[in-house]
Amino acid sequence: MSSNAGETEARRKRCFTTLTEVKKTAIAIALTWSSTRQARALLDAAIEAGQENARFVGNVMNAMDTLRHFGSHSWINECFMIRAREVRDNWRAYVLQRLAYIAVLGLAVALQFAVTLLLLIPEYHAGAITIGDMVLFNTLLLQLNMPFETVARAISDVARSRADLIPLGRLWAAPEERQASHAHDFKPSADQLSFESIGYAYDNGRGVTDVSFKAGRGGITFLVGETGSGKSTIFKLALKSIEPDYGRILVDGTDIASVDRADWYAAVALVPQEVMLLNEPLADNILLGRPRDEVRLRDASKEAAILPLIEALPEGFETTVGERGLKLSGGERQRVAIARALYGQPAILLLDEASSALDERTERDVMDHIRTLAEDVTVLAITHRRGVISTSDVVVDLTDCALSVT
Template sequence: MPPDSQQPADPDKSARDVEGWATLRRFLPYLWPKDNPGLRIRIVVAMALVLGGKGIMLALPFAYKGTVDAMAGPVDTGLTVALALVAAYALGRFTSVAFDNLRNIAFEKVGQYASLALAEDVFQRLHRLSLRFHLARRTGEVTKIIERGTKSIDMMLYFLLFNIAPTVIELIAVGVIFYINFGIELVLGTAVTVVLYVAVTRWITEWRTKLRREMNDLDGKALHRAVDSLLNFETVKYFNAEQREESRYSHAARAYAEAAIKSENSVGLLNMTQSIITNALLAGAMAYTVWGWSKGELTVGDLVLVNTFLIQLFRPLDLLGWVYRTIRQGLVDMAEMFRLIDTDIEVKDIPGAPALIVRTPTVVFDNVTFGYEPGRTILDRLSFEVPAGSTTAIVGPSGAGKSTIGRLLFRFYDPTQGRVLVGGEDIARVRQDSLRAAIGIVPQDSVLFNESLAYNIAYGAEGADEAVVEQAARDAALMPLIERLPDGFGTMVGERGLKLSGGEKQRVAIARTLVKNPPILLLDEATSALDTRTEQEILGTLKRLEEGRTTIAIAHRLSTIADADNILVLDHGRLAENGTHAALLAKGGLYAEMWSRQASERGKDASTTDEGEAGEAAEAAEAAE
């Protein structure tokens, strides 16, 4: 579904509209899909079965009345009629049950496909939203919104079509029957009671809806805290924060429990109020019938007829409160999901954008200015060019804008001004999928899916076969690890790849990029989180990965990019220096200062290591003596 284009000025009114008829209006196309006539036929069949079942149920009280009146007459003439009407009554009840179940069978596919279509739309939309959205939203809350919204669809369809609509039909039919058989008084009494019942139910349910919204917010917060804590399990352990996390979760869960208590207690109030109204109608209607019987205008069967009709009517009316609450809650849940669909896509393809065809893999930043927030500029009129087949390193102090370059290159954001060109094409004017297909990345933190090694390596290209995966693993120096593992390529890597070491995860990321085989490669501080020995091993593998590709290497440790063809030195989002390693050292500028500081730190680390090794040797000698 396309997002709503207009945003009302009053947010509260907007919320009420979206959770009411506006939500229902947007939901109806999923119920009546234009491109699936088979589902529409099923809906028509289901509605025909509903009408047939309702007609049978409206005829049953007359069979019951006829049976009672026949029994009140002579036995010899009434026995046959009474038995025939009893048989018809039993057959009618069975037929009504059969129609209800056939209706459910016919409609089940409609409900499931409507849920599937809406869930697919939401999931597709989430993958098209900007990185800014996903960094700001809580994953637990988003998944909960999708779960609640999709689960509400099937119930919404069922209640709207098979409870609300048949109840309205039955109310009209009972009014006509009462008018023909008992006069306008009973019709008016029934109408006033039903209106009062609906009004009270709606008033109390609206109050409960506020409690439901509060419960949803608190439930999402509790889930977010639980998911966030478990995802950061190691960090919690590092800082002995188990009790702190338990307290945070307990606080959120307790707030949810208190809101749930209020909500459930309000159910009792609603049920008692409904019972008072319906039983008052039943007592008044039966008293009216008894009064008519006392005057000889009505029969005993008429009392049974009125009683049976009202009890049949009370059954859906008794459920009306629960149905109304369920529909209102479903509208709230679906409204939240529609808000996800309505979230503006920050980075969009222009209409009719062509695919990017990279003939010469060059990268150019042309006078690019960008900031994540207004008033805070990260890149300031930055310009540089990466020639085809070369390796360009980007270095600078923390906060200089190095990683932002990678995000702009992948077009997770658009520059405030300026252009980014790949292969001579402005990336804002080509399709995003084709742009990202041309660029491979080995990030600092290689996040893996909780799947097998083979799945994570093959993720680089859809449809990659076993031979390609194995060759990529071999080129990434992963085969020694895989051959040691009992399950080989089928080994599960755990949540976010936590079962692997940092170096192993980086090798998987390299293998995944080899499978993708892109002409342009981005190394975003790919070794900064590794120890020196592992770093040197990974650097050798990266060198093989860079061969024949245009490479941009964002680095913190200058020793890893000293052999780059060109080095760009950023400072406060601007290009401070550029040149080869030797040329930059000769300038004696910012790069030389950073190199000198890092060399000094490496010297201290080496000195400390030497002293430690000497101390260990002395202790070993003393122990030997």
């Protein structure tokens, strides 16, 4: 009877130990899952804060000269410190949360050993087991813990991987650019650009409504109007950077919505108000990777009224312009941008206040050159200087989006 009682007691203890291990496993997995969810939120916040700080630094680098001229060093330093502290605080919160989780796991393991010893020491004193049996039992428990630790690490790794993939996921989730099946057939001929009852509204409610006009060859079509009247919006629509909420934009009767951007950009050239120049030779800044044709390069520079300046330089077209074109004046940078646009021999030329940095005489010369091009190219321009407009030009007034065409 005593033997059966001993076996029953041993089975009871084994069942108790097994149930204890199962409960511990369930608690460990639940704790890992809950801790990982909290850690994931902190990790996402830390990564987002780091990306925001990187964007801020990039913006500061682009505006370094302006910030230096206005003595904004202290302000920029304060802004950077605020963002850096946010990054640090988010990462510290994440690390502290993980440390707390590891500490809880450590206490759980210590409690496991304590309970095991409380159960086994009486058995040792009774002579039922030896020290070797106790060591073996605890070793087996540690081996049983290993799969659960692997599960915990896997959950943690998945959470970190998810946080790393969030930026890429946002890119993958972005809508794909719509492709037009017959875009390769697009070849403008008369190059007449028509806006038919175009409307577009931004999230803030601003935009344009019921815009209708035509731009063709023979002269420059100027968009004028007060700031915020929609001139830049019209350019974005013409460049297919945004799509109208309603209405159509036609070129020689073809809706540009049916034309792929690559084919459209091959027919359109833009001269922006803010010119981007690389720290490379003038020729490279005009070509931007396009095949070099010396005749076209010189013709485009001549039409942009910058060829005399280039020829006067010791290295000519191989002269390096400096970081962001700092070796050139504002007017010279804009003329390089005009030459860049004209090199591609576009069918439609868009000028976003392209002559705003030029003196009156140079501006007049450049615009006269462009008017000669307007016999073969459709030119659409934004300007605030009505003095550059001649009697042969077409003026589209966008003030209050109530169009008056003269």
